Amino acid sequence: MASFATLDTFAERFSESRVLVRLDLNSPIEDGTVQDNRRFERHARTVSELADAGHRVVCLAHQGRPGRDDFAHLDQHAEVLAAHLDGSVQFVDDVCGDEALAAIEAAAPGDVLLLDNVRMHDDELADRDPADHADSELVQRLAGVADAYVNDAYSAAHRGHASLVGFPHVLPAYAGRVMETEYEANSAIASREFDGTVTMAVGGTKATDVIQVMDAIGDKVDAFCLGGIAGELFLRAAGHPVGGDVGDSNRFDEQWERNEETIRAVLDERGDQIHLPLDLAYEGAYGERSEVDLWEVEEKVTSFLDVGGDTVDAYRDIVADSEAVFVKGALGVFEDERFADGTVGVLEAIADTDCFSVIGGGDTSRAIEMYGLDESAFSHVSIAGGAYIRALTGEPLIAVETLRDCRPKTEA
Ligand SMILES: Nc1ncnc2c1ncn2[C@@H]1O[C@H](COP(=O)(O)OP(=O)(O)O)[C@@H](O)[C@H]1O
Numbered sequence: 001m002a003s004f005a006t007l008d009t010f011a012e013r014f015s016e017s018r019v020l021v022r023l024d025l026n027s028p029i030e031d032g033t034v035q036d037n038r039r040f041e042r043h044a045r046t047v048s049e050l051a052d053a054g055h056r057v058v059c060l061a062h063q064g065r066p067g068r069d070d071f072a073h074l075d076q077h078a079e080v081l082a083a084h085l086d087g088s089v090q091f092v093d094d095v096c097g098d099e100a101l102a103a104i105e106a107a108a109p110g111d112v113l114l115l116d117n118v119r120m121h122d123d124e125l126a127d128r129d130p131a132d133h134a135d136s137e138l139v140q141r142l143a144g145v146a147d148a149y150v151n152d153a154y155s156a157a158h159r160g161h162a163s164l165v166g167f168p169h170v171l172p173a174y175a176g177r178v179m180e181t182e183y184e185a186n187s188a189i190a191s192r193e194f195d196g197t198v199t200m201a202v203g204g205t206k207a208t209d210v211i212q213v214m215d216a217i218g219d220k221v222d223a224f225c226l227g228g229i230a231g232e233l234f235l236r237a238a239g240h241p242v243g244g245d246v247g248d249s250n251r252f253d254e255q256w257e258r259n260e261e262t263i264r265a266v267l268d269e270r271g272d273q274i275h276l277p278l279d280l281a282y283e284g285a286y287g288e289r290s291e292v293d294l295w296e297v298e299e300k301v302t303s304f305l306d307v308g309g310d311t312v313d314a315y316r317d318i319v320a321d322s323e324a325v326f327v328k329g330a331l332g333v334f335e336d337e338r339f340a341d342g343t344v345g346v347l348e349a350i351a352d353t354d355c356f357s358v359i360g361g362g363d364t365s366r367a368i369e370m371y372g373l374d375e376s377a378f379s380h381v382s383i384a385g386g387a388y389i390r391a392l393t394g395e396p397l398i399a400v401e402t403l404r405d406c407r408p409k410t411e412a
């Protein structure tokens with residue numbers, strides 16, 4: 001059991017408090033617009049529970065990574081979050097400066113504030129252990145105007161960043177409803193045994209997250225079906241001239257350098273479990289979806305945006321024969337209908353069987369409503385990606401560990 005304190009005990013101890021609530025609102029941004037997704041809807045339940053009880057709710061969250069094109073302020077996030085609440089959300093254009101402190105001090109019972117992207121403050125991503133993060137300016141200044149801290153950001157709980165691990169050392173700390181339910185669901189899955197084939201479809205952009213735990217998950221998974229960035233990186237290790245950056249792309253070479261050794265080792269040891277794309281899809285000269293057989297690729301000159309039709313058929317067959325299927329990340333750029341075949345093909349194949357299934361990846365679950373699939377066809381739709389696959393290996397999540405280790409003494 002997690003044995004962290006939850007909002008049940010928070011409610012017994014605090015009234016009309018100033019509470020810092022760490023959410024994970026990290027979202028896709030298309031043409032400059034933040035896309036609504038399950039993270040807003042689920043975190044809104046935690047925020048509503050606290051605001052309705054009369055607490056002053058001060059939300060902290062991040063968006064993207066510095067230097068990436070999805071690194072952004074959180075003004076739009078405040079609007080999207082407000083749309084899921086009965087009341088409004090005041091965006092504060094500051095992380096922990098005087099403006100932020102003044103806004104927190106001026107908040108009235110039931111108010112909801114969202115501070116700016118915590119990754120805009122250098123302390124957030126500094127390479128420190130949790131106790132040192134607790135001494136940082138970011139944590140000290142905000143803790144000085146707050147009564148308690150709630151961590152609801154399960155999907156970022158694998159990161160040891162200041163706003164995730166610093167506050168429990170200096171404030172009474174509780175798990176929010178999303179943290180509690182995702183933790184329970186994913187821990188239960190980790191301890192479950194399956195008799196038949198267990199398959200994991202792996203895609204998305206954060207190949208590093210999955211590659212780093214693939215060896216550990218490999219003992220539980222019989223078949224990996226690879227697509228997205230990870231698929232191409234494994235193809236590169238297998239000797240194909242793909243898996244590198246072309247044009248403006250900056251997803252491949254950096255992840256290849258960080259993970260080449262691990263990818264080669266995993267391929268060597270677990271080659272029989274790994275299914276790689278047989279063909280790939282790209283945008284043709286007239287904007288149409290075009291496909292190329294893997295063996296015909298002599299040089300990568302354009303970005304591949306999906307797995308090809310033969311691959312989709314092969315992966316569908318594997319899913320159809322599976323007793324459990326886990327999805328981590330989309331197999332292609334499903335937001336563009338032309339490149340949704342891989343992602344949607346696998347999701348449809350899962351929905352057509354009665355296998356146990358978990359769909360994870362910050363963005364991937366959006367494909368469920370975008371393509372008219374029924375959420376009830378899946379056993380669990382997680383709003384986490386990297387955190388959920390780590391949980392499947394049984395590896396601890398640092399922010400969960402910190403909540404547990406710093407559990408308020410009155411509730412031990
Ligand atoms: N070949 C690809 N090239 C670029 N982006 C891709 C590719 N395949 C999948 N994606 C993107 O990956 C995202 C899925 O991300 P997500 O499920 O959150 O996993 P991750 O957290 O690993 O990025 C989607 O937005 C999709 O557009």
Ligand SMILES: O=C(OP(=O)(O)O)[C@H](O)COP(=O)(O)O
Pocket residue numbers: 024026064065155156159206209361362363383384385386387
């Ligand atoms: O979206 C997230 O993770 P996910 O894509 O693995 O679900 C979290 O917000 C963590 O973000 P990060 O991977 O930039 O640290």
